Amino acid sequence: xxxxxxxxxxxxxxxxxxxxxxxxxxxxxxxxxxxxxxxxxxxxxxxxxxxxxxxxxxxxx
Numbered sequence: 113x114x115x116x117x118x119x120x121x122x123x124x125x126x127x128x129x130x131x132x133x134x135x136x137x138x139x140x141x142x143x144x145x146x147x148x149x150x151x152x153x154x155x156x157x158x159x160x161x162x163x164x165x166x167x168x169x170x171x172x173x
Contacts, residue, residue: 115151116154116158125147129147
């Protein structure tokens with residue numbers, strides 16, 4: 113899943129969102145739900161994403 117999320121956002125984005133969730137900081141609460149939805153989507157679609165990546169690499173070497 114980490115490789116999928118790395119494609120979607122840089123490695124710091126989820127770390128920042130997770131940190132904001134732990135404390136009362138501006139935007140912390142409003143970013144948590146979309147970040148969790150993104151992670152859930154990546155988990156649910158990992159097989160499709162990997163198949164697409166393999167197909168692309170096969171076509172493009």
